[in-house]
Amino acid sequence: MARAIWTGALGFGLVNVPVGLYSATEDKSVHFNQFERGTSSRIRYRRINEDTGEEVDYDDIVKGEEIGDGRYVIVAPEELEEIAPGRSRVIDISDFVDVAEIDPIYYQKTYYLAPQDDQAQRAYALLLQAMERAGRVGIATFVMRSKQYLAAIRPQGEVLTLETMFFADEVRDPVDEIEQLPVRQSFTSRDLDMAVSLIDSMTTEWDPGNYRDTYRDRVNELIEAKRRGDEVVTEGEPETASNVVDLMEALSASVANAKGHRPGNAQDTGGLTTRRAGADADGGDADRPGEDLGDLSKKELYDQAQELDVAGRSTMTKDELEDAVRAARQGDGRASKAS
Structure with missing residues (x-):
């Protein structure tokens, strides 16, 4: 408690x-200590006087507020306590x-x-x-x-x-902080209706359980793999469209892609692949009888593709993942019979 x-x-x-x-x-972020590369020696920091190079005891440290031209107003801890x-x-x-x-x-x-x-x-x-x-x-x-x-x-x-x-x-004014402020634009009713349609198609009830820190998951996976001594291979992230110059074309494509929208980011996956040290890259699980791959989510299919070490899975659609997992299982089944 x-x-x-x-x-x-x-x-x-x-x-x-x-x-x-x-x-x-x-805070559930993964926190690392620092070591010198190639050694098990921790990196430590000390309070050093920049003029003498000597370490300063904590009790001898006071605070200073810079007032310009390299000058400081020095304030002692006891003075701060008084106010x-x-x-x-x-x-x-x-x-x-x-x-x-x-x-x-x-x-x-x-x-x-x-x-x-x-x-x-x-x-x-x-x-x-x-x-x-x-x-x-x-x-x-x-x-x-x-x-x-x-x-x-x-x-x-x-x-x-x-x-x-x-x-x-303490809240900054965007006028003072942003170099290029957004400019008010004019759009036709059709353009706005399409943008609103995209928002509507992606609207869902708020459920915090739909969202995960997928980067933290990959970091923990990396740490666990290295602890086991597994080989770690990082695949490239899916390429993002960089040649879309027509805003309405991109918006129209987004509306089409948003059909069947699944809330949250749980289906987002990274490109981290791990293999047991010395294991055959083509090894995997045997077929799982009674399981309909079509009933699985993209995340569940991705997890199975990861277990089967399916190459290129991070860029696959749900249908492509289903086909790849099915093909990988069949391949494993043939391998088992051959052995």
């Missing part, structure tokens, strides 16, 4: 609800707004808010149900780890969530 990373109270008018803050998300936000333990809701009014660009990270004890349960439930009925989001400020945060509090099922937010001056 996770522990609260912050405890305090949620202030709602004159009502204070004791709550704990819990991380609602986790740090107070150690208030209250998430103070100051306003309620319509959630549709908040641009998602302001959202930063999501946490769960939970009652600290049994005595807080009733007040917590009252606030949760009142916010559900009102259809509003609470806007609050609070201090965590010597930093002040702006936050949006909203009901989500049986719990309240807290989204830390960027302050207004």
